[in-house]
Amino acid sequence: MATEPKKIIIDTDPGVDDAMAILLALRSPEVEVIGLTTIYGNVYTTLATRNALHLVTKTRFSLFVSVVFYWFVNLEIAGRTDIPVAEGSHVTITQGTKLRIADFVHGADGLGNQNFHPPKGKPIKQSAADFIVEQANLYPGKITVVALGPLTNIALAIQQDPAFVKNIGQIVILGGAFAVNGNVNPAAEANIFGDPDAADIVFTCGADVVAVGINVTHQVVMTDADRDKLVCSNGKYAQYLCKILEVYFSYHHDAYSTKGVYLHDPTALLVAVNPSLFTYMEGVIRVQTSGITRGLTLLYNKQKRFAEITEWSDKPSVKVAVTVDAPAVVKLFMDRLMDS
Ligand SMILES: O=c1[nH]cnc2c1ncn2[C@@H]1O[C@H](CO)[C@@H](O)[C@H]1O
Numbered sequence: 001m002a003t004e005p006k007k008i009i010i011d012t013d014p015g016v017d018d019a020m021a022i023l024l025a026l027r028s029p030e031v032e033v034i035g036l037t038t039i040y041g042n043v044y045t046t047l048a049t050r051n052a053l054h055l056v057t058k059t060r061f062s063l064f065v066s067v068v069f070y071w072f073v074n075l076e077i078a079g080r081t082d083i084p085v086a087e088g089s090h091v092t093i094t095q096g097t098k099l100r101i102a103d104f105v106h107g108a109d110g111l112g113n114q115n116f117h118p119p120k121g122k123p124i125k126q127s128a129a130d131f132i133v134e135q136a137n138l139y140p141g142k143i144t145v146v147a148l149g150p151l152t153n154i155a156l157a158i159q160q161d162p163a164f165v166k167n168i169g170q171i172v173i174l175g176g177a178f179a180v181n182g183n184v185n186p187a188a189e190a191n192i193f194g195d196p197d198a199a200d201i202v203f204t205c206g207a208d209v210v211a212v213g214i215n216v217t218h219q220v221v222m223t224d225a226d227r228d229k230l231v232c233s234n235g236k237y238a239q240y241l242c243k244i245l246e247v248y249f250s251y252h253h254d255a256y257s258t259k260g261v262y263l264h265d266p267t268a269l270l271v272a273v274n275p276s277l278f279t280y281m282e283g284v285i286r287v288q289t290s291g292i293t294r295g296l297t298l299l300y301n302k303q304k305r306f307a308e309i310t311e312w313s314d315k316p317s318v319k320v321a322v323t324v325d326a327p328a329v330v331k332l333f334m335d336r337l338m339d340s
Pocket residue numbers: 015016017018042102105148183184189190191214255264265
């Protein structure tokens with residue numbers, strides 16, 4: 001008997017690699033995207049919502065213009081108006097308004113400075129946290145949240161509903177830098193740095209949590225040659241991605257001197273699609289919430305019993321990805337987008 005696709009909610013701050021992950025999810029029969037929730041990070045939340053709607057729906061044009069220009073401007077990205085988009089928090093869990101926005105990685109519009117037309121769709125009335133809580137209640141144990149940005153919405157869901165931790169199936173987190181340098185500064189990875197207090201709440205909440213840090217995603221590189229292959233393919237999503245990739249590629253060339261880009265968000269998405277592409281270890285993660293190492297993720301691997309009670313004692317364990325079959329991840333990503 002065919003297994004039912006896993007229901008996933010993607011919490012996202014699109015974002016070029018978010019766009020990659022969302023389109024990959026839509027091409028993955030193992031999962032069913034039941035909603036997108038938005039958050040600040042790569043862009044502010046308002047723009048994240050607009051970009052999420054742009055990715056799943058159509059742009060605002062008259063039928064006539066759409067028909068005439070369809071092939072030139074590729075108006076329709078996914079045409080999935082059935083997927084609800086719920087807008088998330090505009091501030092951190094501590095009501096902080098000084099947000100770190102990574103537009104220099106993704107372009108001012110978050111999607112490679114393409115300045116797409118406004119999307120036709122509208123977000124639903126529910127907030128991101130309300131939507132996540134509602135779905136977890138509707139399908140206890142069956143929903144996976146794939147969190148691709150700062151963790152504010154997920155922390156709000158935890159605070160809002162005492163049953164959420166029990167009801168949510170799994171939370172896959174793209175975030176953290178486990179025993180390696182961060183990408184905001186030597187201590188912190190961008191998503192955790194975005195809301196360290198929220199991250200600490202989520203990592204210690206007791207749900208089934210899997211963290212995929214940049215120690216893993218930095219092994220997964222889409223090369224310039226891969227990009228050329230996408231350009232040459234007829235895949236609809238491949239063609240779309242090639243349009244938005246330029247800024248992301250040039251940022252990586254400048255910042256890392258790599259001949260390619262890191263596939264952060266698509267890699268994390270694939271934990272929900274095919275967890276066997278990774279190996280994991282278990283331990284307790286705490287997040288530094290102040291000082292010069294704010295946003296640092298520190299995993300206690302339980303190999304030593306400390307004499308004293310520590311801030312890690314009696315906290316629930318989570319899974320952390322430690323290795324990845326990087327060639328298989330890149331191949332799956334390429335194949336599914338070229339065949340779209
Ligand atoms: O150098 C960077 N600074 C800030 N954000 C980044 C950088 N590189 C990638 N990302 C974004 O943050 C997440 C991974 O940490 C990814 O979602 C990526 O889009």
